[in-house]
Each structure stands twice: as structure tokens, then as C-alpha cells.
Amino acid sequence: MREALFSLYFLFCTVNFFVDAVSVARKPQTIKKWTIQMVGYAPMKNDDYVAVSMEAPTGYIVGYEPLADADRVHHMLLYGCTRPYAESGFWRGESTCGGGGAHILYAWARNAPNLELPKGVGFAIGDSSGESGIKYLVLQVHYAAPFAGNVRDYSGVTLKVAAEEPPNLAAVYLLFSRLPIPPGQPAFQNNMSCTYPSRTVLHPFAFRTHTHKMGRLVSAFYKRNGQWTMVGKRNPQWPQLFEDISRPLEIHQGDFIAGSCRFDSSDTTKVTPMGSMGSNEMCNFYMMVYYKASDENPFPYGAYCSQQSEPHSFDDYPKEGTELLPPRPELEHHAHQSTVPFGVIEEAKFSSIGNVPLGQVSGLSFDPSHNLVIFHRGKRAWNQNTFNGANELNDKTPIDDDVILISKMEGKNASLVARTGKGLFYLPHGIFVDSDNSIYTTDVGSHTVAKWKLNADSSLSRVWEAGTPLTPGSGSTHFCKPTGVVVKGGSIFVSDGYCNDRVVELTLEGKYRSEFKGTGGFRIPHDIVSNGETHNLFVADRENGRVHELRSDGSEVSIFTSGLFNNIYSVDTNKDNVFMIPGEFRATQFGGEELPLAVFVGRSGTGLTQFAFAPTSGPFSRPHIVRVCPHGDHVYVGDITEASPLIWKFKIQHEGSNHETDGGTVSFLSSLSLPYTPHVSSGYSFLVFFLFIAFLLGSAVWAKKKLSSSSPQSTFSRTGFKPLRMEDNLGVSSDESDLD
């Protein structure tokens, strides 16, 4: 039931655009970033298509930063629409625009990287778009298959939008074919062509090709005075990025534009129709062009060309347009579409290790042998009677349990390797193990940070202790309930913590070096980790509900905030993934509903959430700590529920995680949702256009039924998704926030 609620919640209540506008001063242009993201969707079937829309900001798109991974997403297409298909802001099915103009602004598949438009070129949107009327942006996302486990996706794209009109405007001109592919043909060629009708001169500057698994080459040319000029050609099995065209090209009125797709259907026994499903094929050439902003808009309703407009027009199509390119294994590998469904699977949960029952699990780390090192509170729990009003412990006796457990984790098994720490700790909080197997701890009860050596007999020797034992305070000689500790390079960083709201840098000998307080100030910095690759620090700024990504001098790289959570207890990173976990339910602004607890996974450097996952056996209760194993494929969450403390173990499943050899076959491949108002270029394509409208009407009715039967109301609202601050009711001394 909780799961069902979780799904419903994500489906219908987080219709949500993290429209986070970050101003980046860049002379002479002012660039703002806008992100359109999926709503926490969990695909329900193979080839699941969904879309989100948002009102287009006014300005000029000059770059795209995709937030997606081919593990989860097959493709994304961004449309500029006069109207979205549905007012709700989110819908299932292949519909995109709701009538009027439909302009393709961007396409992503197969791990294509960021795209910057050339200097002086932009896509006009919002009030800047004139007769194109791009009032809405619609992001279509195609998922190849359902996820494994309880996973929600937030893939999207960040738009870099300039305020000033550039000298040139951009458009995407799409050539596509709808002719089916006969079986058993090693080199079947599909053609499309149009005569360019407008007086406005086009300058193609980038192109992208798209087919499914049978495509081998897609090319396009234009012909003027009997002379063919290539626009581009590319193997569609490579990352489907927009490839730059370095030669200056011009398409003039009356030029004959032609494209061709070469397919290998030798493995098939039936005709393969064109269509969006993985078992269908597609033949698309996207030509990104610019034209002078002062010229007439050549494509007020969208820029499309399909089919072959004249017989024999392809008889002299250049040979190089159909000759295969040499193989590029590194590209084919990078673009490889996953055959293992992406997922995060709950593998096990533990309430004891060996026969040692777990107390409140406050900290986790990994030793050099990749054992899980657990810091728990034994029989002690943090409650209202733990501290007096001056942050001093009432009970000044150490815990009479082994609060450090070292556990070998194998599949669903956890076996005790060592146990230690009896009589040394008052109220465990954070733990970190370095590459020499030295252990660093923070103790919120004793207000100290310590370094320990683990002896062969499993006893601990204290190397040093920073802070003044059992005495809270600030300055360079005291901590006050310090929470987390990490060693990074020649320094130790401590999040300090419940009263000082600072990060303290210590020398490797545990001496105070400096401190910083974060942009806008921390409110209970509750966890701190460092990323092995970027060397950035990540601080869980608990009560502000955000994560700071920082350089070691404390300067900000990015800040993760989201309408999805309003507190963050713990953070960990692996490569460019940032794992963040809230510690408690709090009433949120989502229609008064509470957000189920989940691990949110952001991308380093962006401040944005990519996906989230939650357990399948029951919800998190009071998660306190999240750690990703050094291989990056398992995630552990420690829970401090007093009645039943737990460690959860999750496995991140994707193709790479299984270390399987790449078969090279692409099982789920797709597509372009059909353009709503294709540019009618010939009599034949009029028929296609007509069929296509009929198809659209059919699917629209289907989608509408689907929506009205399950979606209770329109939840499209942007105001609801500002990051929560809750300034008014979160004092550091408030009981609830002090207890863990």
C-alpha cells in the first residue's frame, strides 16, 4: 500500500518543474538556466512515452545540458509548442504539442553530451518567438523498459537562455521517412527530399541522425544547379548528438534538400514498419540551421520534410551518402543501449550483524577491504533527556557496548569481522575510515572528534582527540555536537554540527586550521563527504534541506535544493552521482501530502536530482546515513528508529554493474514522436500527413481516457515547487530536530 501511494504520489503530485534560474554573468550576455524535468516517473511498460510541459521563458536558448543517462532513458525530445497537449503539465502517451506550431528544439539519446550553439545563434522562445508562438516547452521522454525496484525518474534538460536577441535565430529542420523496410536486405535505402521554399537563407551548422537498430548510415545533401553539397552523415549507432558542421553552408530558395537512411534488414523475416516502438524503425535527419534574425521566419509552424517528392530525383544521390563509415568501437560502446533494465533493488535489511543487535545506526563507512564499518549507539538512544539546556550530557558515562561493528557484506549476508569501541563513546554520530584503516569518529555526546588505530586484537587506540571532552563550545578548541568527519588530502573536515553551524578544517594531527559557514549559512550541517574524483566536498545542510558541493576552500560549486525534500540528513557521492537522504517526513507543500522518504540521486555540479529510489519491502522510517560502496553498485542506509534500527542494502542494477560483456545488440531502440503539423511538401506527403493526423487523433483519445480515469486533477503549477526553507519553525533548539 505504501508503495502504491509512493507511486501515485510521484505520478500525480510531483508534477514539477525544477525551474531553477541561476544567473551566470557572462559579458555581454546574461544567461539564465532553466530546467525542465520529468516528474518522478516510473515507466510501467516497454516503450513508455510520457511528457511534461512548462511555460516557455522569454529569451533565446543558446545551449543545452542534458540531465539523463542511457541506463534509464532511451531518448528525450524537446518541443516548442503554441499549446501543450494537456494542461496538467504531465501526461502519458506520445502526444507533445496540442495544436498550432510544433518545433523541435532539441533531441537527446545515447548519452549525447552538452550542446552549445555557435556564438550569435539562439532559439527564440516565449515572447521572443514571434509568429512561431513557442509559448510552451514540452519534453518528451521515452523509456525503453520499466525500472527494477521502486525508482522514480527526474531526467530532463537544462536550457541556457540568453535575454538579448542574437543576430541569428536557430531552427531544427527534420527530414524523416515513413516507408517500411522489407526483410532480408543488407543495404536498403530510404529516401526523403523537399524543395526549399523560403527566401530566407539557411545556414546548417549541426546535425543529428536517428534510427533504431537496423540503421547503418543517415546522410543529407542539398543540390543547386546540379551540384550536390553534403550537410552531414553519421552512423546512427553512435551517440546521437548534434555533430558540428565546420564548413560554411547555405541553403537557398529552390534548393533540393535530400536525405537517405541505409538499413541492414538481413536478420529480419518480416516487413519492419516505421514507428516509435523498439521493434519499429525510424529514419530521421535533424538539421540544425540558423538564419538572420532580421529575415522572414522560414518555419513559423515547424520545419519538416518527408518522403521522396519527385521520381528519379535520387538517381544521382551522391555515393558517399550511402557508403558506410569505418567502425568506431569506442563510440558504439559509449552509445550502447542497456539491455538490463535499470533499477535499484532492495537486496537485504539487517537488524543485527552476526548476533550483535544494532542500536541507532548513525554512521557508516568502508574500510580498505570494503567491509562495512558501522557506528551505532548500542543500547543508548538520543531522546529528550539526553542533554541539558546547555548541550551537556546528563548521563556522563560511556556506552557499555561495542558501538563499532565491522561487517563483511556478501549478497544478502552480513558477517561480523570485528567489534570494538566498548566504553569509549557517549553518543556516536559520524565515522570515516581512511586508506590506512585509521578510524575517525565524531561523538555528539562528548563533543569531540577522534582518530583511532584498530589493533590486531580489535581494540582501539586513540591517536588524538580534537575538541574538549564532554564540554560543548565553539572556537578552535571546542566542538558542539559535531556530526560528520572526512579526510581529504592533507586536511580533515568536520561538520560541526548542531550548535555551531560550521565546517571546521583540521590538520592531519587534529589541530584547528580554519572554518567556513557555507553560502547563506548552514543550519545543522549533518554529514560531510568528499568525492574521490573531483575532490569536492559535499555537506548535508540538514535543516535548510540542501546539499552544498564545495571546493576545499569552502567556495560553492553548486547547491542541491529541491521541492522534493525539505531536510537532508546525509549525503554521499560516487563518480558524478550525489546520493542524498532526508531523515524525516515533514508536511510539504505538495497539496498537503507528505513526501515519502527516498534516496534522491543528483548529479555533481548541477544541483539537480536525476532519480530517486525507496525500499520495496516497506518505507524508510528514520534514515540517518547513506553510503555508497566504493564500487558504486551498492547503497547502504542506516536507520535510527529507536524501536527497530536497521541497515538497508540496495543494489544499483544497470548494465555496467553486472560486468557483462557487451553483446553489441541494441534491444530497445526508438524514436521520434511524430511532429504535429508537418511541413507539407508534396502531394504524397499530404496523404501521409492525413494518416498521421488520424493516428494522432486516435492516440489523443486514448491518452485522454487514460488520464481522466486516473488523474484526479490538474496539478500543473509552478509556484508549488520552490525549494522549501521553513525558516519559521526550525530552531536548532527545537526538540525534534535535536534528537538525532
Ligand SMILES: *[C@@H]1O[C@H](CO)[C@@H](O)[C@H](O)[C@H]1NC(C)=O
Ligand atoms: C532511394 O534512392 C535510391 C537511388 O539513390 C534507389 O535505388 C532506392 O530504391 C530508393 N529507395 C526507395 C525506397 O525508393
Ligand SMILES: *[C@@H]1O[C@H](CO)[C@@H](O)[C@H](O)[C@H]1NC(C)=O
Ligand atoms: C549467505 O549465507 C548462506 C547461508 O550461510 C550461504 O548458503 C550463501 O552462500 C551465502 N551467500 C553469499 C553471497 O555469501
